[in-house]
Amino acid sequence: MKSKDGKKFLAALEELEKSKGLSQESLLETVEQALLAAYKKHFGEEENVKVEINRTTGEIKVYELKTVVDDVYDAALEISLEDAKEYKKRPKLGEEIKIEVNCEEFRRNAIQNGKQIVIQKVREAERTGIYDKFKVREKDIIIGIIRRIDDRKSIFIEFDGTEAVLPISEQSPSDIYRVGDRIKVYVAEVEKTSKFPKIVISRKNEGLLRKLFELEIPEISEGLIEIKSVAREAGSRAKIAVYSEDKNIDTIGACIGQKGLRIRNIVDELNGEKIDIVEWKESREEFVSAVLSPAKVNSVEILEDDTTARVIVDPSQLSLAIGKNGQNARLAAKLTGMRVDIKVEEASEENND
Structure with a gap:
């Protein structure tokens, strides 16, 4: 690598360190490792070699690493004490010495390879940075x-x-x-x-509604009120079940807020999406009945399959219970985790006869 090319390469790494937050030393070590792998692939794996980039000039050099011994058994890894004197004045037995390898063609290509490696490393770092940024x-x-x-x-x-x-x-x-x-x-x-x-x-996920409630209602973020379940058909209607172990807390009132301010802020954020707030009940029958609001329910029976709630309503309440295009019933089923089978009072009596 020419001196000016090496210095340009180092300057580019320094700029990356400032703009991308990537360690220049880490990038240099990555390039050295990649160039070493490329060298071994081209010249063979048997030799013990090392690629070094000068941290001041950017010059790239390749060295063979050999251990000084009395008798050489493996010329790729060892060098005799006498031969070692050619590279070092006073070599010692057992010492590892560096012998520069003359590989001009490899060095000429190394700067271009180094640039490609750095570009890849930068892309990986950017992807990792984006992942970390959103993952938290x-x-x-x-x-x-x-x-x-x-x-x-x-x-x-x-x-x-x-x-x-x-x-x-x-x-x-x-x-x-x-x-x-x-x-x-x-x-x-x-x-x-x-x-x-x-x-x-x-903007459609039920989690958005859940988090908006947490942001807008301090009692929820503080853990005084718990959101038990959420069901939502985005842009149209949603139901949310809330609960508090503290019987002195008006869970629904806290969610609505003074003069309806809290719930209005959430509805405004969702551009008019209607939200039903329901108090969660441990009794599934009571919970299903409450969830079907605004309809008035006569009775709820959990059937033997333990996944179906048979709901009886007056004929005048049937359309309210089912809702427009079945929406109220769908949301109720999703919120309770049960199949909601709505029947009118007369149909129930006929079945009993």
């Missing part, structure tokens, strides 16, 4: 700025210099997306892959 916020809300929207309606959002994509499959139908707007999203999943980290951000 997994299952949490982060705030970004919408930078662009492509033809497929994918939303590109910037988070402190890093961009992530909100695909149409994770968008809420009630949301309006405009370039330049600040937006809260839920980090649903962060995984390492062989290439770019897999980052799933969402």
Whole structure:
């Protein structure tokens, strides 16, 4: 490597250290190891060699490492005491000495190889940095700025210099997306892959509603009120079950807030999505009855399969219990984890006859 090329290479590494936070020494060691592997692949594995990059000039040199012995049995690894004097004035038995290898062609290609290795290392570090940055916020809300929207309606959002994509499959139908707007999203999943980290951000995930409640309602973040379950059809309606061991706490009232301020802030963030807050009950029958609000339920029976709740309502309450397009019943089933079978009172009496 020419002196000026070596110095340019070191200067580039120094700039990377400043801009990317990568250790220059670590990069140099990585390049040395990679060049050593390349040398052995080209010239053979039998020799004990070392590649060194001068930390001042950037010059690359290759050395054979040989142990000084009385009698040489393996010329690739050993050198006689007499021959060692050619490379060192006073060699000692058992000492390892370095013998520079003349390989101009290898050195000429080494700088280009070094650049490619560093580029790869930088990309790996960037990917690791992005993964680490999002992994610590997994299952949490982060705030970004919408930078662009492509033809497929994918939303590109910037988070402190890093961009992530909100695909149409994770968008809420009630949301309006405009370039330049600040937006809260839920980090649903962060995984390492062989290439770019897999980052799933969402405005549709139930976790977004759960975290909004934690942010808006201190009693939840403090552990005084527990969110037991969440069911959501994004952009339309959601149900959330809350519970407190402290009987003096009005769980629903705390979630609604004074003059409805707390729940209104959450509804505004979700662009008008309706939210039913239900008090969680240990009795499954009572819980199913409460979850079907605003409908009034006559009775609930847990059937023998232990996964189905038979609900009896008056005819006037049937449409309320089922909800528009079956939404209320679907959300109730999801929130309770049971199949909800809704029947009217007359149908129940006929079945008993």
